[in-house]
Amino acid sequence: MAVGFAVLLTVGCGQGPQAQFSVRDTTEELLSPAQKAVKKALDDGFGTPHELVAWQRLPVNYGGVHGAVGEVLADGKGITAKWEGDAAGVTAGAPLLWISGARAAESTSVDSVGSFDAKTKTLTWSGAAEPAPAAGDKLVIGFGQTLKTGRMVYMKNCMHCHGVAGDGAGPTAKYLNPLPRDYRSGVFKFTSTLTPEKPTRDDLTRVVKYGIPGTYMPSFLWLGGKETESVVEYVRWLSMRGEFEKRLDDDLSGDFSQKAIEESAEKALAEFKAAKADEKPEKPRSAGDLKKEAVAKFTNETDGYEKTEFPGVIDDTANFLAQGWTHGEDPESLILPSVPRVPDDAASRERGRRMYLSDKGKCYTCHGIQGRGDGAATEDFWKKPGSDEVYERRGLHDAWGHPLMPRNLTLGQYRGGRRPLDVFRRIYAGIKGTPMPGFGRTALKDEEIWDVVNFVMSLQYQSAPAPAKPAEHVAESK
Ligand code: HEC
Ligand code: HEC
Structure with missing residues (x-):
């Protein structure tokens, strides 16, 4: 199956x-x-x-006790089962789902546990005896409980x-x-x-x-x-x-969105009205006509989009999500520093401070020279991603379109966890969905990131951080 x-x-x-x-x-x-x-x-x-x-x-763990058929009993009405974990959820009446084998292929067979003997691991089910399961067939009891x-x-x-x-x-x-x-x-x-x-x-x-x-x-x-x-x-x-849902919409909204069709019809009409009398192009078609045409293109019995393309889009989207979430769980996706934490001493913090103020780190542009979360970036008007429009409000925004302040680093409050490794990961990969960029593999070496971690984590202990100008470092590094 x-x-x-x-x-x-x-x-x-x-x-x-x-x-x-x-x-x-x-x-x-x-x-x-x-x-x-x-x-x-x-x-x-x-x-x-x-x-x-x-x-x-x-790749969702829907829950339930997973197992496989050990042997089919001689009378064909029961099996011995091998469970992958604790069999505590295997009780009479619990729903039984066959995942592979002849019974699974029979899509109408919905079984439940008839009896289960924990000692002999013998299980019977309520429901028809045929088709019979075979050794190795997979089953789940209480599927979906999680x-x-x-x-x-x-x-x-x-x-x-x-x-x-x-x-x-x-x-x-x-x-x-x-x-x-x-x-x-x-x-x-x-x-x-x-x-x-x-x-x-x-x-x-x-x-x-x-x-x-x-x-x-x-x-x-x-x-x-x-x-x-x-x-x-x-x-x-x-x-x-x-x-x-979002990805299906992204795929469809180019050709099949009411709003997009109305907007393009309006635009064409405005252009038509604005054109000089002697250069008049053909009168554009109404939004109503364009919509009818799009509906026909979508629903056509033989070669409509819904029949010919959409099933493939559903399939690809499901694959894409399954791969993404599975890959996230893969150990190779985990950020692990290639060197142990650089000893947290005055020299390391000083290197970190310089990096923080350097053109490589540019941390100060957002977090401010003293780390108070008030850098110049909080004063600017920023463009919305993928458009020429600017946000109504000054300062940074997140991927959901909401205003967002850079963290005040002198408070020592870490939303993503307060272990040095957590802060390392924030600086290495950035904070997804926010303007906080990642510096690992590109701008900063792992040792340098540890220096910055040591500096940043020391800021909460300085009652009045020593004033520093970005120019100080830029001048020295020449
Ligand atoms: C373009 C602006 C920008 C730059 C550049 C930037 N940050 Fe950030 N940073 C942010 C924003 C915004 C947040 C808050 C994100 C959130 O929590 O939603 C943040 C959050 C943080 C946090 C808090 C993490 C936590 O767990 O709470 C740390 C630490 C940090 N930044 C360090 C740095 C360092 C070090 C640099 C330079 C190497 C840097 N940032 C560069 C914008 C920036
Ligand atoms: C009182 C409101 C509130 C309740 C109740 C609440 N959350 Fe949240 N949750 C938030 C806010 C606010 C954020 C975003 C914080 C940010 O952006 O830094 C968040 C963020 C999250 C995130 C995103 C973390 C990330 O790394 O992006 C997860 C996951 C989450 N919540 C799960 C849960 C779960 C599960 C529950 C219930 C057991 C729950 N939340 C209950 C307010 C709430």
């Missing part, structure tokens, strides 16, 4: 608010058949808050800030600065991984356990281990769902 099938997990009512997953504005702006196609792809792959779908193609638990923990503790769909727009969100993370872009700030890698489970677990100091992201140390693990899995899943 193809690994790619999806399993419906009914969450059940009476588990707190049953709100719907919201959709992005960019989905709402699509022509109606394109919008329907995106929503269907989301429902097929992820379901609704009432009925989550576990799409096996994604995702379901994760959802419950999330709805109770996270939803009011991060929103049902993980859009960062829960009911309390608008009063907070910085805003709760919108997971749907697939970008996380405080990771131990290189750019553009996804965070590891450990990164997300750290954030959930200890919170993000200096922000409203609280610490959830009081959650049990299983609950923390489950909610982290649920956040990864929400992020995959959101990025899946």
Whole structure:
């Protein structure tokens, strides 16, 4: 059986608010058949808050006890099973899912555990005897338990800030600065991984356990281990769902967005009106006509986009996400300094200070000469990425379009963790989704980054940092 099938997990009512997953504005702006196609792809792959779908193609640990058939009993009505972990969840009545073999291929067979004898490891199932499983067939008991638990923990503790769909727009969100993370872009700030890698489970677990100091992201140390693990899995899943939608929209909005069609029709009409009488081009077509044409192009029975291209786009997007999240977890994505921490002495801090003020580091342009987070970059008007427009407000912005101050380094507050290794990683790879750039592999050698770490981490102990001018170093280095 193809690994790619999806399993419906009914969450059940009476588990707190049953709100719907919201959709992005960019989905709402699509022509109606394109919008329907995106929503269907989301429902097929992820379901609704009432009925989550576990799409096996994604690298999500949906949960359950995984095992394989050892032997098939002589009467053909039971097996001995080999479990990958603790078999505690294998109890009579638990849902049993066959992942490979003849029973799995029979898509109508939904079984549950009939009986299980922990001593002899003998398992029977309720449901038809045929087709019979064979030795080596894979099965899961209680599939989806982790995702379901994760959802419950999330709805109770996270939803009011991060929103049902993980859009960062829960009911309390608008009063907070910085805003709760919108997971749907697939970008996380405080990771131990290189750019553009996804965070590891450990990164997300750290954030959930200890919170993000200096922000409203609280610490959830009081959650049990299983609950923390489950909610982290649920956040990864929400992020995959959101990025899946975003990427489908990106693919469709060029040709099939109402808004884009209206804008281009308006522009053509304005050009037509502005043209001199003797140079009049042909009258442009109305937005209505263009929309009709686009709808036909999308829905055509034989060669419409929905039939010919869209299934491939869904497939590629799922692959892309699966690879990204799997690669994030790969040890080669982890930032590990090539040299141990340079001893934290006066000489190292002084080298770090010079680097901080140098043209290689340029830290001062954002963080200020004295590290107070008030560098010249906070005074400028910046352009929005990929456009010529400038933000209305002075200063830096994050990838979500919100104003963002560089950190005041004299406070000694580190949002991504306060171990020297954490600060090393921030400087090496930057902070994803923010203007804080990475310096590793390019501008600074690992030894130099350690010097900067030693300097930066000493700033909180200086009541009045010695004034220094960038010119001082520039002049010396000539
Ligand atoms: C009171 C509001 C609030 C609640 C409740 C809350 N968060 Fe957050 N969360 C935030 C804010 C604010 C940020 C962004 C901080 C920043 O950008 O520095 C954030 C960021 C995050 C991040 C992103 C970390 C990164 O590296 O980008 C994750 C993951 C996260 N929260 C998970 C959770 C989970 C899981 C829960 C529930 C167990 C939760 N949050 C509950 C406010 C909240
Ligand atoms: C273009 C502006 C810019 C430059 C240049 C820059 N930073 Fe940052 N830095 C930021 C911003 C913005 C943040 C806050 C990001 C956030 O938390 O959302 C930040 C955050 C930090 C943090 C806090 C990390 C944490 O865990 O809270 C440290 C440490 C830091 N920068 C060090 C440096 C050093 C050292 C340099 C030079 C090698 C540097 N920065 C260069 C903009 C910049």
